[in-house]
Amino acid sequence: MSINQLEVQQTTLNREELLEKAKGIGLIAEKYASEAEKNAKLSEEVIEKIKEAQFHKLLRPKEYGGQDLDYFTFGEMIRTIAYHSVPAAWLSYFFVIHETWPAFLPKESRDLLFNQGGLMADVFAPVGKVTDDGEGYRLSGQWNFCSGVLWSDWIALGAVAKLKDRSEPEYSMYIVHKDDVKIINNWDTLGLRGTGSNGVLVDNVYIPPNRVFKMARVMAGEGLGEDNYDPDYQIANVPYMQFFLMGFQFIQIGGVERLLDIFQSKTENRIRIFNNGQNEKEAASSQRVLAEMKIQLSALKGLSNEYVEKLTYYQKNSMVTLEEEEREKLFATRGYVAKSAAEMALRVMLTLGGNSVFKTDPTEMFLRDLITVAVHPTHLYEDSLAAYGKSIFGFKGNPTW
Numbered sequence: 001m002s003i004n005q006l007e008v009q010q011t012t013l014n015r016e017e018l019l020e021k022a023k024g025i026g027l028i029a030e031k032y033a034s035e036a037e038k039n040a041k042l043s044e045e046v047i048e049k050i051k052e053a054q055f056h057k058l059l060r061p062k063e064y065g066g067q068d069l070d071y072f073t074f075g076e077m078i079r080t081i082a083y084h085s086v087p088a089a090w091l092s093y094f095f096v097i098h099e100t101w102p103a104f105l106p107k108e109s110r111d112l113l114f115n116q117g118g119l120m121a122d123v124f125a126p127v128g129k130v131t132d133d134g135e136g137y138r139l140s141g142q143w144n145f146c147s148g149v150l151w152s153d154w155i156a157l158g159a160v161a162k163l164k165d166r167s168e169p170e171y172s173m174y175i176v177h178k179d180d181v182k183i184i185n186n187w188d189t190l191g192l193r194g195t196g197s198n199g200v201l202v203d204n205v206y207i208p209p210n211r212v213f214k215m216a217r218v219m220a221g222e223g224l225g226e227d228n229y230d231p232d233y234q235i236a237n238v239p240y241m242q243f244f245l246m247g248f249q250f251i252q253i254g255g256v257e258r259l260l261d262i263f264q265s266k267t268e269n270r271i272r273i274f275n276n277g278q279n280e281k282e283a284a285s286s287q288r289v290l291a292e293m294k295i296q297l298s299a300l301k302g303l304s305n306e307y308v309e310k311l312t313y314y315q316k317n318s319m320v321t322l323e324e325e326e327r328e329k330l331f332a333t334r335g336y337v338a339k340s341a342a343e344m345a346l347r348v349m350l351t352l353g354g355n356s357v358f359k360t361d362p363t364e365m366f367l368r369d370l371i372t373v374a375v376h377p378t379h380l381y382e383d384s385l386a387a388y389g390k391s392i393f394g395f396k397g398n399p400t401w
């Protein structure tokens with residue numbers, strides 16, 4: 001345990017309560033896991049449990065009900081849910097972080113989005129087409145992978161276009177209400193099926209200027225804007241994208257931790273009829289596999305704790321941009337954890353054998369979920385390690401992550 005983690009446990013009064021709520025979400029999601037697989041969405045009981053926990057409000061500005069949620073507790077909340085259900089952890093994580101970008105909007109839009117009380121979704125991919133209609137903007141396009149869209153009131157969608165106060169096109173998120181989008185039911189995937197991450201279609205929808213999240217400017221360190229009402233807001237004092245992406249590694253760690261427990265339990269009760277009836281827990285091969293993966297898991301936890309220690313340091317020192325090598329090392333950390341967790345999940349399956357391949361077996365579901373998490377573009381292994389390597393030698397790395 002690091003010194004920072006010890007300090008968090010001593011000063012965060014609601015930590016145990018938050019983790020207990022997280023466990024409750026995970027347990028009910030696990031109960032309905034087969035239903036979620038079949039329907040390609042979490043059950044409404046799980047969503048209601050997420051809403052009841054009020055996690056989505058935790059990282060809002062304090063004016064709108066937020067708290068100073070430390071990143072260690074946040075990561076532990078997501079890991080706790082993922083131990084029981086990777087899809088539920090995915091959505092719980094997204095519902096929290098999606099309520100940070102409204103903080104960067106003008107007050108009128110902040111009030112509208114936060115006070116309405118519904119959940120929020122987004123798609124970062126800048127695939128939309130934007131035109132300036134004189135008063136505001138018109139947005140059209142189709143975005144896939146909109147996690148949480150089935151239960152969200154507001155949706156932020158990426159596009160590159162010229163805004164009224166700048167001369168060059170820039171990357172921004174255009175915020176629409178669910179009534180102005182058509183959901184495309186195309187979520188039929190290998191894993192993460194319970195997230196219901198369907199596509200959305202938008203056709204010439206009006207976007208007022210105060211409902212544009214100027215992502216490129218925030219990433220460049222421009223902050224909250226002229227009507228900054230809370231200069232101490234924690235998310236305005238860290239590199240936004242590196243904060244926004246911090247939780248994926250905790251989803252993966254929680255899932256693979258569950259798989260190792262499944263592996264141990266199944267191995268202890270496994271009799272190998274083709275190996276002279278040997279109890280598999282006595283086999284040196286399975287003993288070695290479990291020992292090695294437990295060490296790997298500890299290493300992944302260490303890397304993720306280092307990541308949040310850095311976020312904590314950035315916040316304390318109001319560091320909103322990073323040197324290239326520092327930024328890309330965080331990208332590489334996310335990529336390394338993603339690839340390692342997916343490979344460990346596959347190794348569990350390959351070692352346990354055929355009894356774990358049946359649909360709805362936890363081994364099979366967690367494996368598919370962890371592979372699917374690992375292919376998210378914000379932590380693709382080859383991209384992230386190549387970008388970090390370039391930065392070490394003084395070159396520019398990935399332009400976004």
